[in-house]
Amino acid sequence: MILVEKVFAGIVSLVVKIFSLKPEKRYRWEPMRPDLETGNLAYPMVLIQIPMYNEKEVYKLSIGAACCLDWPSDRMIIQVLDDSTDLTVKDLVKLECENWKSKGVNITYEVRNNRQGYKAGALKEGMKHDYVQECDYVAIFDADFQPESDFLMRTIPFLVYNPDIALVQARWKFVNADECMMTRIQEMSLNYHFKIEQEAGSSTFAFFGFNGTAGVWRIKAIDNAGGWKDRTTVEDMDLAVRAGLEGWKFVYVGDVHVKSELPSTFKAYRNQQHRWSCGPANLLKKMAMEIMKNEKVSIWKKFHMLYSFFFLGKIVIQTATFIFYCVVIPVSVLVPEVEIPQWGVVYIPTLITVCIILGTPSSIHLVIFWLLFQNVMSLHRIKAALTGLLDAGRVNEWIVTEKLGNAHKPKSTDQFKDSSNTQPLINKPKTTQTNIWQRYYFSEIWVGLFLLSCGCFDIATRRQGYFIYLILQGIAFLIAGFGYVGTYVPGS
Numbered sequence: 001m002i003l004v005e006k007v008f009a010g011i012v013s014l015v016v017k018i019f020s021l022k023p024e025k026r027y028r029w030e031p032m033r034p035d036l037e038t039g040n041l042a043y044p045m046v047l048i049q050i051p052m053y054n055e056k057e058v059y060k061l062s063i064g065a066a067c068c069l070d071w072p073s074d075r076m077i078i079q080v081l082d083d084s085t086d087l088t089v090k091d092l093v094k095l096e097c098e099n100w101k102s103k104g105v106n107i108t109y110e111v112r113n114n115r116q117g118y119k120a121g122a123l124k125e126g127m128k129h130d131y132v133q134e135c136d137y138v139a140i141f142d143a144d145f146q147p148e149s150d151f152l153m154r155t156i157p158f159l160v161y162n163p164d165i166a167l168v169q170a171r172w173k174f175v176n177a178d179e180c181m182m183t184r185i186q187e188m189s190l191n192y193h194f195k196i197e198q199e200a201g202s203s204t205f206a207f208f209g210f211n212g213t214a215g216v217w218r219i220k221a222i223d224n225a226g227g228w229k230d231r232t233t234v235e236d237m238d239l240a241v242r243a244g245l246e247g248w249k250f251v252y253v254g255d256v257h258v259k260s261e262l263p264s265t266f267k268a269y270r271n272q273q274h275r276w277s278c279g280p281a282n283l284l285k286k287m288a289m290e291i292m293k294n295e296k297v298s299i300w301k302k303f304h305m306l307y308s309f310f311f312l313g314k315i316v317i318q319t320a321t322f323i324f325y326c327v328v329i330p331v332s333v334l335v336p337e338v339e340i341p342q343w344g345v346v347y348i349p350t351l352i353t354v355c356i357i358l359g360t361p362s363s364i365h366l367v368i369f370w371l372l373f374q375n376v377m378s379l380h381r382i383k384a385a386l387t388g389l390l391d392a393g394r395v396n397e398w399i400v401t402e403k404l405g406n407a408h409k410p411k412s413t414d415q416f417k418d419s420s421n422t423q424p425l426i427n428k429p430k431t432t433q434t435n436i437w438q439r440y441y442f443s444e445i446w447v448g449l450f451l452l453s454c455g456c457f458d459i460a461t462r463r464q465g466y467f468i469y470l471i472l473q474g475i476a477f478l479i480a481g482f483g484y485v486g487t488y489v490p491g492s
Contacts (some may be wrong), residue, residue: 001111001312002312002316002317002320002352003348003351003352003355005308005312005313006196006350006351006352006355006356007355008200009196009197009200009355010196010200010355012199012200012203012204012359013195013196013199013200013203015123016199017067018202022255023158023205023251023252023253024203026203027158027161027165027251028161028162029157029158029161030157031153031157031162032153032156032157032160033306034072040072040074040075040258040430041075043071043072043075044075044136044137044156044159044160045075045076045077045134045135045136045137046071046075046076046077046135046136046137046138046139046152046216047076047077047079047132047135047137047138047139047154047219047353048069048076048077048078048079048138048139048140048141049064049079049081049123049126049138049139049141050062050063050066050078050079050080050081050140050142050143050227051081051083051119051122051123051126051139051140051142051143051161052081052082052083052084052093052142052143053082053083053084053085053115054084054085054086054089054400055084055093055142055144055403056086056088056089056092057366057403057404057405058143058144058261058403058405058445059089059092059093059096059143060096061144061146061405062142062143062144062145062146062295063078063080063093063096063097063100063107063121063143064146065102065141065145065146065147065259066078066141066147067100067105067107068149069147069149069151069152069443070149070150070152070474071103071152071153071154073104073106074106074335075104076106076152077107077108077131077132077135078086078100078105078106078107078108079107079108079110079113079126079129079132080093080097080108080109080110081122081123081125081126082094082108082109082111082121083111083112083115083118083122085115087393090111093109094109095127095309097109098203101193103416108129108131110125110126110129112125116230117228117235118230118233118235118398119212119229119235119398120228120230120235120238121228123140123218123228123235124227124228124230127219127227127228132219132282135391136159136218136219136220136221137156137159137216137217137218137219138179138216138217138219138222139151139152139155139215139216139217139448140212140213140214140215140216140217141213141214141258142212142260143403144260144261144403145167145172145213145214145258145259145260146258146259146260147170147214147258147259148256148257148258148259151170151256151258151260152216153255154253154255154256155168155170155216156168158251158253159216159218162249164247164248164249164422165218165248165249165251166217166218166222166225166248166249166250167210167212167215167216167217167218167221167240167243167248167250167251167252168215168216168251168253169198169202169208169210169214169215169250169251169252169253170214170215170257170258171194171195171198171214171252171253171254171255171256171257171258172190172194172211172214172257172258172260173257173258173259173260174186174187174190174260174261174262175176175259175260175261176261176262176264176404176420177262179262179264180264180486180487181366181369181373181485182264182266182269182315182373182463182485182486183262183264183486184363184366185366185369185370185373185374186262186269187262187360187363188356188357188359188363188366188370189356189362189370189374190262191359191360192355192356192357192358192359192360193359194252194254195254195359196355196356196359198211198252198360199252199254201250201252201309202250202251202305205300205301205304206249206251207240207249207250207301207304207305208240208252208309209237209241209280209308209309210236210237210239210240210250211236211241212234212235212236213236213258213260214258214260218248220453221243221246221248222239222243224243224246224248225239225242225243225245225246225248226241226242231282231286232282232286232388232396233275233278233279233282233395233397233398234275234276234280234282234283235281237280237283238283238287241283241287241291241305241321243459244297244305245290245291245294245296245297246296246303247262247296247297256404261403261404261405263401263402263403263486264404264486264487265402265404265487265488265489266441266480266483266485266486267402267488268402269403270377270380270430270441271399271401271429272401273377273380273381273384274380274384274394274397274399274460275397275398275399276319276384277314277380277381277382277384277385277386277388278384278385278387278394278395278397279385280310280313280314280363280385280388280397281314281315281318281385281386281388281389281392282387282389283310283388284310284311284314284315284386284388284389285388285389285391288306288310291305291306292306314385315385315389318330318378318381318382318384318385319382319385321374321381321382322375322378322379322381322382323382324349325375325378325473326375326378326379326447326473328340328393329345329466329468329469329470330450330451330466332464332466333454333455333458333461333463333464333466333470334454334457336463352371353367353371357370368472371475372472372473372476373476373480373485375473375476376444376473376476376477376480379443379444379447379477382444383443402489403482404487404489405442440481440482440483441480441481441482441483443481443483444477444478444480444481445477445478445481445482447477448473448474448475448477448478448480448481449474449478450468450474451471451473451474451477452471452474452475452478454466454470454474455467455468455469455470455471455474457470458470
C-alpha cells in the first residue's frame with residue numbers, strides 16, 4: 001500500500017517536472033501592477049497574521065520580514081497575535097511593532113486575555129477585528145518564518161485571477177538544516193513532503209494539507225468552511241479538509257520558498273512529532289463520517305481524502321514502520337515459525353526508501369542514518385497516532401516547538417530595512433552535553449535493549465541473519481534514549 005502510494009506520487013511529480021507543468025501554466029496568473037487611474041487600489045487588501053507565543057529568539061525576524069514585503073503599504077495590514085505569557089517578551093514584541101509602525105508600516109499588536117484554542121484561537125480572534133473586513137486575503141507566518149520580499153507578488157495573483165482557489169501554499173526552506181545530523185534528517189523527510197506529496201496533491205486533486213504557515217488563504221473560503229476550529233491540535237489541516245469538502249481548490253507553488261527553522265533539540269522534535277501524528281489521527285476520527293456523507297465533491301476526491309491523505313498517510317505509515325522494523329523482524333528471530341519473505345524485508349522497504357530519499361539527492365549518503373532515525377521516531381509516532389484515534393491522554397496537548405534562532409542571524413546588514421532590529425537574542429547553543437541523567441527517554445531505551453538482545457540472540461543461533469540491522473537499530477534507539485541526538489541547550 002505504501003509503495004504504491006509513493007510510486008504514484010513520485011510519477012505525478014516527475015511528470016510535472018519533465019513537462020514543466022507549473023501552477024502558472026495550469027491556472028491563470030498575471031503580475032500585479034498599479035492601475036493608471038486607481039493607483040494602488042488595483043492591489044487587493046491583504047492581512048498578514050503572525051501568531052506567536054514567547055518567541056524571544058525569533059520575533060524580530062518574522063516581524064521584520066513581514067514588514068519588508070513588496071506590497072503597497074496602504075493595501076497591507078500586519079497583525080501580530082501575541083499569546084505570550086512572559087511579560088518581558090510581550091513588552092519586547094510590542095516595542096518592535098511600535099518601531100515598525102513609526103516607520104510607516106501598517107502593523108497592529110493584538111493580545112487576548114487567555115490562550116483558549118492556542119494558535120487556532122488566536123487566529124480566530126484576530127479575524128474578528130473590524131479592519132479585517134477590508135481584507136480579501138490573509139497570509140499566515142509562524143514566528144520563525146521569513147518570507148522573501150516578493151512573496152505576495154508571486155502568490156496573490158493565483159487568488160485574484162482564479163476565484164475557485166482558496167489556498168496558495170509555498171515551500172519551506174530550512175536555514176539550519178546543516179546544524180546537526182537530526183536537522184539534516186528532518187530536511188530529507190520534509191523535502192520529500194513538499195517536493196513530492198504536496199506537488200502530487202496539488203496537481204491531481206487540487207487538495208493537500210495546509211502546512212499551517214507560509215500560505216495565503218482567501219478569507220471568503222475560510223468563512224465558507226466554518227472558520228478556525230480548535231477541536232484538534234492540527235487546526236491547519238482541519239480547515240483545509242473542510243474547505244476541500246466545500247469544493248475549493250488548493251495550489252502548491254514549489255518555486256516560492258519561505259525560510260524557517262527546524263527544531264534542533266530532540267525534546268522539541270519529539271513534541272512537534274507528537275502533535276503532527278496525534279492531531280491528524282484525532283481529526284480523522286472526528287471527520288470520517290462528515291467526509292463520507294459530503295455531496296459537494298466527487299467520490300474520487302473523498303476516496304483520496306479518506307484513503308490516501310488520512311488512512312494511509314497519517315495512520316498506516318505511522319504504525320507500519322514501527323510494527324515491521326521494531327516488532328516483526330525481532331520476533332522472527334525469536335520465533336522460528338515467523339518467516340518474512342525476501343521481497344517484504346528487502347525489496348519493498350528499499351524501494352520506499354529510494355522514493356523518499358530522491359527528494360534530497362544531495363543527502364543520499366545519509367540514507368542509513370535517516371532510516372535508523374525514522375524507525376526510532378516511529379515509536380513516538382505510533383503512540384501519538386493511537387492517542388489521537390482513542391481520544392485519550394495527551395490528545396489535546398499543545399507544546400510550542402522551541403526555536404533557537406541562532407541559524408537565522410542575517411549574513412549581511414541589508415537583509416532587512418533595519419538589520420539591528422533583527423538579531424536573535426541568544427547565542428548559538430553548545431553542542432556538548434553535560435547532564436545526561438536528566439535527559440533519559442525510557443521508552444526508547446527499553447526498545448533499544450530489546451533490539452540489541454534480539455541481535456545477540458540472532459548471532460548466537462545463526463537463525464535469520466538480521467543481527468547487523470538489529471544491533472544498529474538498537475544502538476540508534478539507545479543514542480536517542482540517552483539524549484545524544486540534536487543540539488543540547490543547558491536548562492532545556
